[in-house]
Amino acid sequence: MEWFYLVIAGFFEVGWAMGLKYSQGFTRILLSAITVAGMVASFYFLSLSLKSLPLGNAYAIWTGIGTVGTVVSGIVLFNEPVDAARIICIVLIVAGIVGLKLIKV
Numbered sequence: 001m002e003w004f005y006l007v008i009a010g011f012f013e014v015g016w017a018m019g020l021k022y023s024q025g026f027t028r029i030l031l032s033a034i035t036v037a038g039m040v041a042s043f044y045f046l047s048l049s050l051k052s053l054p055l056g057n058a059y060a061i062w063t064g065i066g067t068v069g070t071v072v073s074g075i076v077l078f079n080e081p082v083d084a085a086r087i088i089c090i091v092l093i094v095a096g097i098v099g100l101k102l103i104k105v
Contacts, residue, residue, distance in 0.1 A: 002049045003101075006058055009045035010065025012038050017070045021078070057100045064097040 019035030026032040042062075049058050068090055074080040 002052045005045045006049035006053065006061055007065065009042050009049060010062050010069065012042035012045060013062065013066030014069030014073060016042060017066060018073055018077070057103065061097050061100055064093050064100075068093050068097075 016035050016038035019031060019038055022028070023031040023035050026035075046058065046062050049062075071080075071086070071090055075082050
């Protein structure tokens with residue numbers, strides 16, 4: 001169950017990162033409130049996963065999910081550039097996430 005919590009925390013991290021963009025520097029009140037709620041939810045689910053997962057692995061995976069999800073969202077939603085170097089870096093992050101998941105603790 002701890003891995004499920006960690007993935008949910010990562011998805012909320014992507015959501016609040018996108019919320020930062022849409023809230024326009026916290027000037028849009030409703031979107032700002034949704035963004036802060038996403039932050040709280042992300043930290044809450046991360047804290048649940050940390051009850052049984054090692055801190056280093058969980059934190060790295062959480063930020064990795066957030067990073068990859070945010071980059072992909074930026075490409076899809078905001079037409080951010082896609083080039084070989086960016087794709088290679090995303091693949092390396094995913095490889096790191098998978099590697100940390102496979103490490104037996």
